Amino acid sequence: MNAERPIVLIDDDGAHRMLFKRALRKSQIANPVIEAESLQSARGILLDGIGSLPEPAIIVLDLNLRDGRGTTLLAELRAKQQFKGTCIIVLSTSALESDIRESYERGANCFITKSVDLNQFLHEVGH
Numbered sequence: 001m002n003a004e005r006p007i008v009l010i011d012d013d014g015a016h017r018m019l020f021k022r023a024l025r026k027s028q029i030a031n032p033v034i035e036a037e038s039l040q041s042a043r044g045i046l047l048d049g050i051g052s053l054p055e056p057a058i059i060v061l062d063l064n065l066r067d068g069r070g071t072t073l074l075a076e077l078r079a080k081q082q083f084k085g086t087c088i089i090v091l092s093t094s095a096l097e098s099d100i101r102e103s104y105e106r107g108a109n110c111f112i113t114k115s116v117d118l119n120q121f122l123h124e125v126g127h
Contacts, residue, residue, distance in 0.1 A: 005057035006032045010042045010073070011091070012065045016114065020060065031057055039068045046077065056086055061108075063092035063099055071106045078107035 007024070011017050014037070021033055034053070036042035042061075045053060059077070061070040070090060077083040089110045090103040103111045 002057055003030045005054055006034045008034045008036065008042070008046065008056045008059045010036045010039075010060065010065070010070065011062040012037045013062070016062070016091075037065075039065050039070070039073050042073055043076070046073075046083075047080070055082070059083075059086055059088045061088060061090050063090055063094055063103065071102050074103065074106040074108060 007029075009017055009020055011020070017035055017037075024031070024033065034045060034056075036045050046056075046059070061074060063070045070092075074088060074090070077086070077088065087109045088107065089112060090108045091112050091114050092099060092103075093114050095113045100111045
């Protein structure tokens with residue numbers, strides 16, 4: 001993974017964002033992390049600021065945000081040419097088959113349940 005390209009982390013839980021960044025440091029992944037805590041702020045970073053943000057190495061997207069479903073943003077991103085090849089990982093506390101299916105149908109590269117083994121998450125981010 002190109003260490004100069006940012007990882008965009010979209011999660012409304014500050015503790016989850018902190019754990020994510022700690023996991024990256026422990027794995028010696030040095031990419032800058034750009035945080036968004038809502039769909040609105042993520043849209044501002046990714047869609048409204050097109051061209052001002054370097055192409056993300058990875059977008060990590062929480063499924064359930066305070067202002068809507070992450071899959072809504074996922075579909076919006078996949079509709080844009082500049083995000084067609086971007087790796088988007090959906091993280092969720094949900095393990096419902098319907099949530100997993102919806103995420104993949106909307107274009108997720110990977111779906112990881114937050115409560116599962118951290119090593120799986122780090123393996124996915126490291127690719």
